[in-house]
Amino acid sequence: MVLKKRLDYGFNGYQVPVIPRAPRSLRRRGPYKKSVEDSQICAFELLAAVAGKLLQESESSASSNAAEGKAQLDIHLDGIKKEQLEGKAVRSECLDQGSSIESEFVHDLSAQGQNLKTTLKVPQAESDSAFEHASIVTGPDISKKVCNGLKLEISDSKNADGTVARKPEEGFPADRGSHGGNLENGTAGQLESLGLPTRNLTLGNTNSPKDPMRLSRNTHMLINSEGSVQLPLYRDPVPKASLPRHRNDVNLGTRDDDENYFRCNLSSTKIRAFRSQSRIGYRRIRKMLTSRYWKVAPKLRDCEFSNTGRGVKSYCRNRKIMYKRERCQPKEAPSKRRKLYDRSLTVAYDQEASSESISNSPEKGLKGDKSQSAASLHRATGLTNSGIGHKAPFQSKDPQVKLSIKSFKVPELYIEVPETATVGSLKRTVVEAVTAILGGGLRVGVLLQGKKVRDDNRTLRQSGISQSGDLDNLGFMLEPSFAQASSPVSHKDPSLLLPCSGNQQLSRSPAGLVTSSGFSNSSLDASPTNNLDHHVEVNHEIVPSHTDVSTEGRVSDSKALVAIPAMNAEALAVVPMSQKAKRSELAQRRTRRPFSVSEVEALVEAVEKLGTGRGLGVLIKFRFCRWRDVKMRAFDDANHRTYVDLKDKWKTLVHTASIAPQQRRGEPVPQDLLDRVLCAHAYWSQHQSKQHGKHLSEPLKFSDSGGESWSLKGV
DNA sequence: CTTAGGG
DNA sequence: CCCTAAG
Structure with missing residues (x-):
């Protein structure tokens, strides 16, 4: 019954997930930790954003010198000072090593509510001394708000790297249309007071080709020139720059937990990036x-x-x-x-x-x-x-x-x-x-x-x-x-x-x-x-x-x-x-995580043990708790393996074991394990078929189980 | 929630 | 691995 008629059953038809989901282990991380990280990143991004904005401004103003990636950012965060960040360097800081920095930064912002001061220096053609200086002092609040914009900036940095082609004609942030940035009035006001154009600070969708979501513009107070409201985005440490900017397709960029970059083309309009529910967890x-x-x-x-x-x-x-x-x-x-x-x-x-x-x-x-x-x-x-x-x-x-x-x-x-x-x-x-x-x-x-x-x-x-x-x-x-x-x-x-x-x-x-x-x-x-x-x-x-x-x-x-x-x-x-x-x-498929041999072994062993009824006096219970028990027994700490996963794996194992080795794919499973699978499965099948009959026949002797009986003792 | 099974 | 009937 478990065996599939279809030879290709299993993962053959499985599509490689375009967008892997974070491992459960990751997902279940402690909330606090997460939030902290998040905030950290945010803060950092904020700075970066501000700096980036300023930089942009500078660049635009000093149109003559493209100053590609030449801009230097000085970010003073209380005790934290970052200098000589440019182009990629900036990004890497933010993304890769930002943790420590971010954390400090965050502390400054949130814990003490201290002001954040960001200084942007844009080198002029002649010398570094001739930098154009722009300082922005923002409160914690603002910092948050700028987060989005920040990202944008980061992206820009990337651009500097040449990863992404710049599109000057599109104006500052527009090109990075995917980033949305919001600045509060406060921020804007401050910037303005500094003689800095705020418009650029409003990133976001301006450049979005269609801005489909914009219904109307009634913007009085927001920085948004259009007065439209911007939806916030989730701060993303991942550089937007990483997103491919192809105009022909819908591209989604993402990273899996391993920091692998993934892109998905949604031109088909089929976006499976979301799922509302996750049985998992x-x-x-x-x-x-x-x-x-x-x-x-x-x-x-x-x-x-x-x-x-x-x-x-x-x-x-x-x-x-x-x-x-x-x-x-x-x-x-x-x-x-x-x-x-x-x-x-x-x-x-x-x-x-x-x-x-x-x-x-x-x-x-x-x-x-x-x-x-x-x-x-x-x-x-x-x-x-x-x-x-x-x-x-x-x-x-x-x-x-x-x-x-x-x-x-x-x-x-x-x-x-x-x-x-x-x-x-x-x-x-x-x-x-x-x-x-x-x-x-x-x-x-x-x-x-x-x-x-x-x-x-x-x-x-x-x-x-x-x-x-x-x-x-x-x-x-x-x-x-x-x-x-x-x-x-x-x-x-x-x-x-x-x-x-x-x-x-x-x-x-x-x-x-x-x-x-x-x-x-x-x-x-x-x-x-x-x-x-x-x-x-x-x-x-x-x-x-x-x-x-x-x-x-x-x-x-x-x-x-x-x-x-x-x-x-x-x-x-x-x-x-x-x-x-x-x-x-x-919906979005989870990332595929092939079972390792060790996992298979653990699974097989768990099934065998549980199958013997060891520890379970009542077979009936066994009947209804198998996978759950297997999960608890052998994969309780494997957050990414649900009992359904185990069940499915078992299913595939049985199938695998029943086919010729040449037809097997993926990481080869030791034959002895497969044998055990077949053995256990055979017995199990028999057992199930006799569920109704109160008596179960010969106990299955597993190699390591010592041969316990499947009897319904206790029932 | 768990299972079982199809997709 | 997903999704869904059925317990």
């Missing part, structure tokens, strides 16, 4: 979840996510993230998540049709009272109803603040499609990518005057977000929801900036939606939930709900601002809803 997750710890410490999620976060340059990379995130999924997530996810997509697609209904009833507007009644989520896409909610003359004791999120952009999305690709396919690709990002859930940060409003308990009025206030300076920042209080950096990762035009309805997200990801710093935040799900739901049906009182609701007057950005209705609408599309985003 469920068990672990569940275990974690079972403990109260999980509930109390959502940070775990952060950690996990953080890890992942570092690398999402490309979608392929997301996969890793997805996995990690999955593991962090709150209790409710595991079994439902996929469905929800799918559903969300569906809903999203329907948005256009239902957008009208979505934006509405000012009545439901944020009351801002402790009753926690959820306000209707007012979402107006620039396309459908930008006018709604303006100046809501809502009369009430408590003046209503109305806000509306116009649009958002998804940066760092490196997508290239063939010229012959259809617009629909392009949209589809973008949707998949964006959905993958959003799928991680979003946290929302509120930016006022370029500063992040951190105190969730303050009232809008107290925060300066009032009807009479200048709402043009109010912005929302979307960030991956994985980050929680645990990660110092997490809060600073601006992922997505949502510029908000003045006088728009301020809405409070319904229930779980924001509580989990909101900008609340409180560690008490509700357990992380899949925001995407909520997100969609919210958009779809504005349902008043109770907000988690334990967190934001503590203050009666608390009015956390939560904006749920609507997906680009237009783009989504165009994308056909298909199983394929849905699936493509959700």
Whole structure:
């Protein structure tokens, strides 16, 4: 029964995974560690980004001297000083050895909140002394925000290496379109004050060929010239430069754990970089979840996510993230998540049709009272109803603040499609990518005057977000929801900036939606939930709900601002809803990890031992716990081997053993092992066939088992 | 969640 | 290795 008729069964047809996923061992790394690393990287990247920006500026200004890779960066981080970094050197520092540096850096930033000072020196034609100096001092917050941009810079460095051709004509960051960078107003302002152009700092998608996700531009406060919101990206230590910049196909760059670089061509629009669920690790997750710890410490999620976060340059990379995130999924997530996810997509697609209904009833507007009644989520896409909610003359004791999120952009999305690709396919690709990002859930940060409003308990009025206030300076920042209080950096990762035009309805997200990801710093935040799900739901049906009182609701007057950005209705609408599309985003094969001979041996031995019933008084139990037990017995510490994997391996082993040696492929398995496999399998098969018959015949004598009986003793 | 089996 | 019915 186990034997396959098909000769090619097994891995023959297996496709080499384009994008390997991080090993489970890696994925399950301690949250804290991860987050720390992440933050470190981020900080470092920040510096690099700033420097890079400046450099770019310098270069452009000094157009004459291409100064390719000649720029020197001096980065002063308190005690840390990096000099003479140029071109590749910079990158290598950041990527390869950045750890130590980063960590220090991080400390500076997060721990002490010290200012970061980055000095960029651009050598002039004559001498080094003639450097053009630009200094930027930013606070920790900013640093975070710059992370994305940073990456960009790094990429540039790479360019300097000649790895990537430069495209001066495209302007500074544009060429690196895949990187999205956000700078807060604060940063921008500072830069401007220094006479540095801020525009360049806004990296991101400007160069993205189509910017499909941009709905509208209403940017008042953000650096973004277009005013569009940028989706944050996960910081990625991997240089973007590594991404191939071919214009003809969709390329995704990624690295596996071994730092191998992978590229996947998505021209087919089949992106399998993401998966919403991972069965793998469920068990672990569940275990974690079972403990109260999980509930109390959502940070775990952060950690996990953080890890992942570092690398999402490309979608392929997301996969890793997805996995990690999955593991962090709150209790409710595991079994439902996929469905929800799918559903969300569906809903999203329907948005256009239902957008009208979505934006509405000012009545439901944020009351801002402790009753926690959820306000209707007012979402107006620039396309459908930008006018709604303006100046809501809502009369009430408590003046209503109305806000509306116009649009958002998804940066760092490196997508290239063939010229012959259809617009629909392009949209589809973008949707998949964006959905993958959003799928991680979003946290929302509120930016006022370029500063992040951190105190969730303050009232809008107290925060300066009032009807009479200048709402043009109010912005929302979307960030991956994985980050929680645990990660110092997490809060600073601006992922997505949502510029908000003045006088728009301020809405409070319904229930779980924001509580989990909101900008609340409180560690008490509700357990992380899949925001995407909520997100969609919210958009779809504005349902008043109770907000988690334990967190934001503590203050009666608390009015956390939560904006749920609507997906680009237009783009989504165009994308056909298909199983394929849905699936493509959700799944990604794990990296293939052929079993080593030693592993095979362990497996065989475990099966034999367990097969003998040793330690198991009840055969019935044995019958239902085989693989799980095998896993525990022989691979308990092999996080990347699930019991399913073992089962599959056994399956293939049996097959392998039954075919001629010449037909076998891969690492040869010692014949003696195969013999044992056949032996055990034969017995096992017999055993199974007799399951119902209470009596089992002759015990199988395994070479090393000492021959125990398969009898049903104890039953 | 585990299994078993097809893909 | 993935995915999914079935327990």
